[in-house]
Amino acid sequence: MKSSRIIGPNEPLQFVEIDTPIPIGTQVLVKVKSVGVCHSDLHLWEGGYDLGDGKFMKVTDRGVKYPVTPGHEIVGTVEEFGDNVKGYAKGDQVLVYPWVGCGQCPACKVENENLCDAPKSLGVFQDGGYSDYSLIPHFKYLAKLDGVDPESATSLACSGLTAYTAIKKSNQNFPEFLVIIGAGGLGLMGVQIAKYVTKSKIICVDIDEQKLNIAKEMGADFIINSKDPDTAEKIISICNGKGADSVVDFVNAPLTAKMGLTVLRKRGNLVLVGLFGGSLELSLVTIPLKSITIQGAYTGNYSDMVELLNLARKGIINPMISKRYSLGDANSALNDLKARKIIGRAVINP
Ligand code: NAD
Ligand code: ZN
Numbered sequence: 001m002k003s004s005r006i007i008g009p010n011e012p013l014q015f016v017e018i019d020t021p022i023p024i025g026t027q028v029l030v031k032v033k034s035v036g037v038c039h040s041d042l043h044l045w046e047g048g049y050d051l052g053d054g055k056f057m058k059v060t061d062r063g064v065k066y067p068v069t070p071g072h073e074i075v076g077t078v079e080e081f082g083d084n085v086k087g088y089a090k091g092d093q094v095l096v097y098p099w100v101g102c103g104q105c106p107a108c109k110v111e112n113e114n115l116c117d118a119p120k121s122l123g124v125f126q127d128g129g130y131s132d133y134s135l136i137p138h139f140k141y142l143a144k145l146d147g148v149d150p151e152s153a154t155s156l157a158c159s160g161l162t163a164y165t166a167i168k169k170s171n172q173n174f175p176e177f178l179v180i181i182g183a184g185g186l187g188l189m190g191v192q193i194a195k196y197v198t199k200s201k202i203i204c205v206d207i208d209e210q211k212l213n214i215a216k217e218m219g220a221d222f223i224i225n226s227k228d229p230d231t232a233e234k235i236i237s238i239c240n241g242k243g244a245d246s247v248v249d250f251v252n253a254p255l256t257a258k259m260g261l262t263v264l265r266k267r268g269n270l271v272l273v274g275l276f277g278g279s280l281e282l283s284l285v286t287i288p289l290k291s292i293t294i295q296g297a298y299t300g301n302y303s304d305m306v307e308l309l310n311l312a313r314k315g316i317i318n319p320m321i322s323k324r325y326s327l328g329d330a331n332s333a334l335n336d337l338k339a340r341k342i343i344g345r346a347v348i349n350p
Contacts, residue, residue, distance in 0.1 A: 002350070003131035004330035007067045009047030009075070012065070013130070013330045021135040025082040028136045030096060035129035036154035037325075037333045037346040040183060041266065043275055044070055044124065045334055052279025063118075063125055071129030071348070072098035072122055073154040075145070085139045093145040094137055095153045095309065096129070097302045098122035114299040130330050132350040142325025143305060148312045155189060155319035155345050156308045161300035163189040164274045164308055166248045167197050167311065169297055173269050175200045178249030179235060181260060182250030182274060185345045190217055190248060192317045193264060195219035203235055203244065205259075214320070226259065235263040248297075254278040261292075269293045287311040320344030 001020040004013045009251070023029045026247055032120035043049055048058040060066070061177075078088050101108040101116030108116050122128045136142060145153055163186050170178055171194075180190050187204065188211070194202050205218035206212050212223040222238055236243050243265030249256050252274030260270050261282075266297040268290065288291070289329070311317045323346040325333040333346050 001133040030076040035071040050277035069127035074129035159185040165300040166297040170246040177239040179247040183215040187250040
């Protein structure tokens with residue numbers, strides 16, 4: 001099989017040909033039709049995350065081993081499977097749940113494998129879908145597309161799923177005003193999902209005018225370019241002078257998280273999702289006095305991914321795929337994402 005692999009931080013991806021694995025037991029070999037290009041693939045390629053104050057969290061310290069084949073938004077067809085696989089036949093179109101856990105820890109026991117203590121996620125800790133074939137450890141990680149467009153479905157494994165988890169968290173205080181920061185792959189899914197899940201007025205913030213206009217087309221009630229120094233004041237004024245009930249930060253860098261906290265009203269809820277990173281000084285007394293909740297959201301569980309497939313099947317959500325690359329062109333896909341040239345999601349079609 002052919003794969004585009006990360007061989008080390010910031011080195012060009014290597015296009016390699018290796019033996020196609022033969023599935024055994026519960027394993028399924030999926031012929032990859034389309035794989036989404038996520039900003040997290042970029043962090044993996046860059047070697048880690050910015051912790052602020054000049055510090056860096058290396059992905060190798062989180063257990064990543066190079067070389068690794070990235071790609072966690074995998075859609076394809078069942079090609080071959082082991083003797084213990086039930087319910088699937090050759091040719092079935094499937095979406096892969098990539099957030100594979102250890103199966104033993106408290107999170108895995110309640111089927112939140114995305115929050116596993118010892119994660120084995122596909123495209124991060126084991127080889128993923130920048131490849132013409134992908135070996136899936138168990139058929140329980142597959143979901144049939146049943147009519148959902150394969151390219152659009154890729155987004156449901158990460159960008160849609162993460163946005164779904166985050167928006168549900170942001171909806172816990174029944175927001176009248178919800179701010180979504182970042183109108184990238186995740187944020188645009190966030191706008192569509194918020195439109196469906198919440199009853200909020202949605203205020204979308206980004207630094208890119210084109211992406212903001214698309215957020216508006218997708219349902220944002222207000223759009224604000226945060227290059228404007230008065231962004232926080234503008235948001236508070238939209239929210240009747242009181243501030244937003246909830247903020248979901250799909251960027252999560254010092255400037256965006258700080259702005260999120262600034263615009264939050266009493267009893268507000270801040271959900272941090274992006275991995276742009278950095279650090280922030282908190283005014284501690286404000287948190288109890290305003291009774292603010294700050295929480296993180298990391299991807300989502302299998303059953304939420306299946307719910308999202310249903311929403312996509314009904315046309316309630318429509319992931320936006322704007323660019324397509326071949327497997328040999330994976331370097332361009334990542335470079336274009338880095339240069340902020342991608343609207344919504346790009347996919348690689350091996
Ligand atoms: P993307 O590159 O598609 O989009 C990022 C968006 O943020 C762009 O629209 C960009 O213009 C905007 N942006 C950048 N800096 C900004 C700023 N200072 N103010 C306002 N907007 C700004 O990325 P994506 O695939 O949507 O991923 C977003 C982040 O979420 C990445 O860090 C990614 O690794 C992370 N992520 C987290 C999870 C999770 O489970 N927590 C899952 C997937 C991705
Ligand atoms: Zn992702």
